[in-house]
Amino acid sequence: MDQSKSHEESLWQTFKQGDKAAFGQLYELHYRPLYNYGYKLLPDAAQVEDAIQDLFIQLWRTRQGLSEVVHVKFYLFRALRRDIARLSSRNRHFQDINPEYVPADDPGLYFFEQEEQEKLLTLKLMRMLSQLPERQLEVVTLRFFENFKTEEIAAIMGISEKSVRNTLYKALTHLREHTRDLAPFMELLFLLSMIGELG
Structure with missing residues (x-):
């Protein structure tokens, strides 16, 4: 354990x-x-x-x-x-994420070498995340920021595991298409999501 x-x-x-x-x-x-x-x-x-x-x-x-x-x-x-x-x-329903909010524990910070570049790239990623539909944003948050597994995310959100996988795929596809300069990072997220499914 x-x-x-x-x-x-x-x-x-x-x-x-x-x-x-x-x-x-x-x-x-x-x-x-x-x-x-x-x-x-x-x-x-x-x-x-x-x-x-x-x-x-x-x-x-x-x-x-x-x-x-x-x-x-x-x-x-x-x-x-x-x-x-x-x-x-x-x-009313859940509100949109604050586009200026950047969590201190953002995992993207660890993939780039220079501090200023890290901040700029991370801010850009967070702004892209803020444009995701509500459910996609929540799935990405639980999977990559909080490291929950698919079945755990399904239980937290009250949806099926298939819905979690489909929602995650749509979110990552959208991010990859709209964040060309973050391509290496997005490819890593895709890899991590696949590993998570196998694990």
Whole structure:
């Protein structure tokens, strides 16, 4: 078993027993990934922060009745998506991603050598991502930014695995056609998606 996942499971078990320190560690460990994902669904910092806080408050209140969790990150992402969907439905559907938002943990940063070039290329990629349809953007985010597998993405979004694969393919095809200067990076994404299907 992956060591980090084993550590998360251990924290989860300790948290369920009422350990506030373990609860705090879970919050610190997952807050930033949850915020980055939530902000893509709903680009309103205050509402995303509130949704995350409400999620963890609810977890603490219901900790004794929570089920066993094998993949804590998966559990939290699915719960946050459900909460944000409920919150967004009061206003309207999920809003578009903020085109100026560039997550600090963007994996594209690691594929280029010079810092200034990295920033420019990454910003261009994020702007292209912002133009994707809502569902395509979410699938790309979960697959490449959060490293979820196809079956996990399907469960988080409540769609079939076939729909996930088709949506991912459409998104990557669109990005590859409209980001010629990012061709090496896009080819790598295609390769990673194929490896993910085989793994």
